[in-house]
Amino acid sequence: xxxxxxxAPGISxxxxxKFREPVLRIEKKPGSxxxxxxxxxxxxxDQTRQDLAALKDLSEKNISAAEAEIFSAHQMILEDPELxxxxxxxxxxxxxxxxxxxxxxxxxxxxxxxxxxxxxMRSRATDVLDVGQRVLLHLQGQSLGxSLGxSLGxxxxxxxxxxxxxxxxxxxxxxxxxxxxxLAGLIIEVxxxxxxxxxxxxxxxxxxxxxxxxxxxxxxxxxxxAMDGDRGEIDVNPDADLTxxxxxxxxxxxxxxxxxxxxxxxxxxGPEGHRPVTLAANIGSPADLQSALKNDxxxxxxxxxxxxxxxxxxxxxxxSQYQSYREVLEAFPNHxxxxxxxxxxxxKKLPYFEIPPEENPFLGLRxxxxxxxxxxxxxxxxxxxxxxSRYGQLAIMFPMVTEVSELLEAKDILKKVKNELxxxxxxxxxxxxxxxMIEVPAAAISAEDFAPHCxxxxxxxxDLIQYTCAVDRMNKSLEHLYNAEHPALWKLMAHVxxxxxxxxxxxxxxxxxxxxxxxxxxxxxxxxxELSMSAPSILPVKxxxxxxxxxxxxxxxxTSSLPSWQASSLxxx
Ligand code: PEP
Ligand code: MG
Numbered sequence: 001x002x003x004x005x006x007x008a009p010g011i012s013x014x015x016x017x018k019f020r021e022p023v024l025r026i027e028k029k030p031g032s033x034x035x036x037x038x039x040x041x042x043x044x045x046d047q048t049r050q051d052l053a054a055l056k057d058l059s060e061k062n063i064s065a066a067e068a069e070i071f072s073a074h075q076m077i078l079e080d081p082e083l084x085x086x087x088x089x090x091x092x093x094x095x096x097x098x099x100x101x102x103x104x105x106x107x108x109x110x111x112x113x114x115x116x117x118x119x120x121m122r123s124r125a126t127d128v129l130d131v132g133q134r135v136l137l138h139l140q141g142q143s144l145g146x147s148l149g150x151s152l153g154x155x156x157x158x159x160x161x162x163x164x165x166x167x168x169x170x171x172x173x174x175x176x177x178x179x180x181x182x183l184a185g186l187i188i189e190v191x192x193x194x195x196x197x198x199x200x201x202x203x204x205x206x207x208x209x210x211x212x213x214x215x216x217x218x219x220x221x222x223x224x225x226a227m228d229g230d231r232g233e234i235d236v237n238p239d240a241d242l243t244x245x246x247x248x249x250x251x252x253x254x255x256x257x258x259x260x261x262x263x264x265x266x267x268x269x270g271p272e273g274h275r276p277v278t279l280a281a282n283i284g285s286p287a288d289l290q291s292a293l294k295n296d297x298x299x300x301x302x303x304x305x306x307x308x309x310x311x312x313x314x315x316x317x318x319x320s321q322y323q324s325y326r327e328v329l330e331a332f333p334n335h336x337x338x339x340x341x342x343x344x345x346x347x348k349k350l351p352y353f354e355i356p357p358e359e360n361p362f363l364g365l366r367x368x369x370x371x372x373x374x375x376x377x378x379x380x381x382x383x384x385x386x387x388x389s390r391y392g393q394l395a396i397m398f399p400m401v402t403e404v405s406e407l408l409e410a411k412d413i414l415k416k417v418k419n420e421l422x423x424x425x426x427x428x429x430x431x432x433x434x435x436x437m438i439e440v441p442a443a444a445i446s447a448e449d450f451a452p453h454c455x456x457x458x459x460x461x462x463d464l465i466q467y468t469c470a471v472d473r474m475n476k477s478l479e480h481l482y483n484a485e486h487p488a489l490w491k492l493m494a495h496v497x498x499x500x501x502x503x504x505x506x507x508x509x510x511x512x513x514x515x516x517x518x519x520x521x522x523x524x525x526x527x528x529x530e531l532s533m534s535a536p537s538i539l540p541v542k543x544x545x546x547x548x549x550x551x552x553x554x555x556x557x558x559t560s561s562l563p564s565w566q567a568s569s570l571x572x573x
Pocket of ligand 2: 399439460462463
């Protein structure tokens, strides 16, 4: 058995199809002068621009508008002035051909992304490579597939029920295969769970495994493959008994999916017997909306906006942020969407924004602390959020708050930005909730001091565990001490929930713990109002809660309107 990392759940049994992206041979040759070489690059980029527009179209038709946004990200990579400028500089120094210069610069970008200590950012290397390869192929006069005809020509070799085995696959290749309807699974040697192709696979319901080392050597074209996209398990040419066992597993998986689907639209009722518990989704970009909607999320409980800042080489503009926030709000017109302001620092870094070296980055200039120190960045985000607010039910959430004064300062800035917008003729929603993450023990213990100044609390258990147990959440050797069961954590959470309710505020949990069925059950017992988790966890958690508690709304009760306790916010800034 080959073992990789599960990237998109599901069991598939199919026929191996080994795929190789076309190999590029880039040789260094004397160039015909910087201007002439750059003119060739310009032409190749124009052709790539057309490819990406066509791929966006194709994805919109075959997947969704949200997934098609991946190609907007590719367009942004293509438009990055650094790619262009650095290629020009290299051409001037080396007097070489533009293929060589551009290839070197793309590799430089890829290495930069690959060396980041954040899985999401590492995964962006594949996108840069995908775009770079497309430009280079145009430069070499062999289109990778702008003409969709040629790409479909290659794809037509896909057998029925194909399980693709590849070193790596760019999102554009996957998008081109989809119209054929023959894909049963995807196994990739490199790549992370956050690569765009993994995200696409999850939202398509296509089982996928990443990090399956040596798979392309261990599998031959046409081999029978059985795979589990959840556990990352791959069997090559299983014998008859094993194939039968896989077939049973596949059927059980499908039965489970049918059962989970039957829970769509039903709501979990809390221990008091009347108030529903909201099961919302955590997202990192509008690209995750499709999965949130498909998995029956009742709104967004955490939008980690820092990912909008990471997938690029400069700060995102107010306009691009506004478009993203608006897209999220419009996807859930009847539900609350909690959008968290920028949370960088700690393990999340921006390639273009230097945070001075710190002894303990997790105890350092992070999240709201950093935003208050850099109002020029913070205000742009708040402007974008407030402008988007009229398109849905917005809640703004500040991360890593420790002192009440930080919350008050943030709210003052929010108020100032709102007034400026109104003066400039923009409209802003009347009701916008403002809340804080509870992820520092100091804030949890003195929750009563914060409650009068906000509409809600959302407990960030990922950080609350690390700060309560004094265990760096990134330190693998201390994993056994990073303890989600620690009584201190549960005492803190019980306290925060009680204080929130005493102050007529709602309280959610948006750390990983919320997506663990047994922890979710305990939190519901403690009276939590919202659990927010990665979208694929929502229905399994709902199933567990139904089986453990049996409290489910009847199928006919309305599920789309905002619960009164969440809707009752007064403008408080
Ligand atoms: C948390 O700390 O629980 C949380 C949700 O925030 P993040 O994981 O982004 O730090
Ligand atoms: Mg956190």
